[in-house]
Amino acid sequence: MDYKKIVAERIKEHVDLEVDVVESLIEIPPKSEMGDFAFPCFQLAKTFRKAPNMISQELQEKINKEGFEKVECMGPYLNFFMDKGSFGQSIIEAVMNEGDKYGSSEVGKGKNITIDYSSPNIAKPFHVGHLFSTSIGNALYKMLSFEGYNSIGINHLGDWGTQFGKLISAYKRWVDEDALEKDPIKELLRIYVKFHDEAEKNPELVDEGRMYFKKLEEGSEEEVKLWKKFKDLSLKKFQKVYDRLGVEFDSYAGESFYNDKMDTVIEELENKGILVESNGAKVVMMEEENMPPCIIKKADGATIYATRDLAAAMYRKKTYDFSKGIYVVGGDQSLHFKQVFKVIEKMGYEWANNCKHVAFGLVRFADKKLSTRKGQVIFLDDLLNQAVSKTLEVINEKNPGLDNKEEVAEKIGVGAVIFTYLKNRREKDIVFKWEEMLNFEGETGPYVQYTYARGKSILRRAGEVSGEADFSKLTSKEEFELIKTLAGFNEAILDAIDKLEPSILTRHVVDIAKAFNKFYNAHNIMNTEDEKVKNARLKMVEATCQVIKNGLNLLGIKVVERM
Numbered sequence: 001m002d003y004k005k006i007v008a009e010r011i012k013e014h015v016d017l018e019v020d021v022v023e024s025l026i027e028i029p030p031k032s033e034m035g036d037f038a039f040p041c042f043q044l045a046k047t048f049r050k051a052p053n054m055i056s057q058e059l060q061e062k063i064n065k066e067g068f069e070k071v072e073c074m075g076p077y078l079n080f081f082m083d084k085g086s087f088g089q090s091i092i093e094a095v096m097n098e099g100d101k102y103g104s105s106e107v108g109k110g111k112n113i114t115i116d117y118s119s120p121n122i123a124k125p126f127h128v129g130h131l132f133s134t135s136i137g138n139a140l141y142k143m144l145s146f147e148g149y150n151s152i153g154i155n156h157l158g159d160w161g162t163q164f165g166k167l168i169s170a171y172k173r174w175v176d177e178d179a180l181e182k183d184p185i186k187e188l189l190r191i192y193v194k195f196h197d198e199a200e201k202n203p204e205l206v207d208e209g210r211m212y213f214k215k216l217e218e219g220s221e222e223e224v225k226l227w228k229k230f231k232d233l234s235l236k237k238f239q240k241v242y243d244r245l246g247v248e249f250d251s252y253a254g255e256s257f258y259n260d261k262m263d264t265v266i267e268e269l270e271n272k273g274i275l276v277e278s279n280g281a282k283v284v285m286m287e288e289e290n291m292p293p294c295i296i297k298k299a300d301g302a303t304i305y306a307t308r309d310l311a312a313a314m315y316r317k318k319t320y321d322f323s324k325g326i327y328v329v330g331g332d333q334s335l336h337f338k339q340v341f342k343v344i345e346k347m348g349y350e351w352a353n354n355c356k357h358v359a360f361g362l363v364r365f366a367d368k369k370l371s372t373r374k375g376q377v378i379f380l381d382d383l384l385n386q387a388v389s390k391t392l393e394v395i396n397e398k399n400p401g402l403d404n405k406e407e408v409a410e411k412i413g414v415g416a417v418i419f420t421y422l423k424n425r426r427e428k429d430i431v432f433k434w435e436e437m438l439n440f441e442g443e444t445g446p447y448v449q450y451t452y453a454r455g456k457s458i459l460r461r462a463g464e465v466s467g468e469a470d471f472s473k474l475t476s477k478e479e480f481e482l483i484k485t486l487a488g489f490n491e492a493i494l495d496a497i498d499k500l501e502p503s504i505l506t507r508h509v510v511d512i513a514k515a516f517n518k519f520y521n522a523h524n525i526m527n528t529e530d531e532k533v534k535n536a537r538l539k540m541v542e543a544t545c546q547v548i549k550n551g552l553n554l555l556g557i558k559v560v561e562r563m
């Protein structure tokens with residue numbers, strides 16, 4: 001039940017304002033002594049031709065107070081105090097009735113949103129930056145779908161470009177087939193790095209690479225076969241990561257997919273007079289926007305990353321008619337996206353405004369061993385495996401008798417990593433610190449999961465709750481605060497969607513867990529004397545677990561029943 005809306009409707013009965021306007025004026029007071037909602041009367045002074053203090057007094061007398069504990073005026077403010085008992089009851093019942101759907105809505109109905117996320121480069125490691133994109137994109141995908149949007153998840157694989165010519169050359173010269181079989185990406189990376197080292201001594205290699213890419217572009221059988229091999233091997237490896245994380249996509253149309261779709265875009269640019277020659281290359285000038293020119297075709301005729309993104313945007317608009325086209329990509333590509341969106345605007349498409357670059361920061365590691373690994377590349381498997389084995393250590397220490405420890409450690413360890421990515425505002429850099437992210441008492445994934453498991457253990461001990469429950473007594477400060485966090489769940493998701501900022505939801509889930517633990521520490525649930533109150537409390541525990549589960553699920557984190 002949306003109390004804010006009820007407050008707005010009650011006020012609306014006495015004032016000449018749209019209910020939405022009233023609702024937007026309503027404030028949440030900083031202290032609970034000032035009520036749960038406050039309506040400031042300043043705006044009405046003109047129409048009422050009265051001082052705001054008097055208006056609030058008059059409203060206080062006239063307003064329908066049903067369902068509220070009291071309505072008071074405090075100077076120019078009208079303060080509403082919710083009836084805690086009926087509020088608690090309505091929220092808990094809503095959670096129980098709606099279950100896995102609690103917090104969802106239909107606000108996005110009929111709207112398509114494309115989300116470009118993860119998008120690793122084939123034949124290269126899936127690195128920690130890609131996991132950042134994957135975590136944010138997956139959370140947005142799930143939240144948007146939960147709120148009724150038709151989300152389309154796109155993995156814009158980096159599977160095209162001159163580097164594949166170099167790789168083919170490197171492959172022909174140095175590949176170790178056994179190593180390739182065993183760990184394809186490691187071997188492909190090794191020969192790719194070797195190519196660059198060798199090319200410094202022998203620049204002819206670069207020409208050789210260029211020649212192979214040209215053949216690849218022309219569709220020459222042997223080169224295409226090799227490229228396909230690289231791609232298949234890489235995808236197999238990536239799929240393992242996605243399975244482990246529980247991440248899915250609707251489309252794997254990567255850069256190569258746009259190979260035959262760039263010419264029409266280039267033609268259009270030419271027809272619209274936006275494309276100019278510059279040192280042999282074809283570019284779109286961006287002087288007025290204070291940006292370097294956006295290169296569309298290099299002097300040697302090759303297209304680039306931006307050309308493919310341009311073709312991709314056109315294709316996505318045509319295919320999905322998106323109301324928003326989201327790109328979850330690191331902040332270091334911010335100029336690239338500004339340029340691409342600008343070109344679309346220059347082509348005369350208003351929907352350029354609906355393209356959003358959802359940027360994120362850098363990832364660093366406090367653990368020296370992890371960050372200095374050869375070539376500065378951190379393999380994702382290593383990161384996840386370490387998180388899991390460290391979690392296992394904690395479990396062995398805290399709860400050595402636990403069943404299927406490995407399975408639990410996998411969920412908690414992987415969850416802790418995802419949580420770390422989604423905890424702070426996405427544009428902030430992240431420093432991974434094991435002690436911090438695996439701390440069961442900090443603001444961490446394990447803390448939230450532990451809270452869930454604790455709730456579940458209370459419920460197991462209590463057994464089936466069959467008797468009557470008296471919600472009118474759930475009025476203590478701790479109970480009311482907890483219920484308020486459960487009530488605010490949907491708004492947190494909508495806010496996160498609106499700002500394309502999953503951390504808003506992550507924070508809210510932490511708030512729920514904190515409120516629950518405060519309640520748990522202040523009240524002995526099982527020793528509650530009044531059976532009906534005890535039942536109401538148990539229902540509240542059940543509702544809390546449900547909402548935490550829904551929240552973690554949207555963030556891409558699994559819960560465990562025991563830990």
Ligand code: ARG
Nearest residue numbers: 116119120121156158309329
């Ligand atoms: N493959 C790119 C990288 O690893 C990310 C692609 C992002 N998506 C896009 N449409 N450009 O940096």
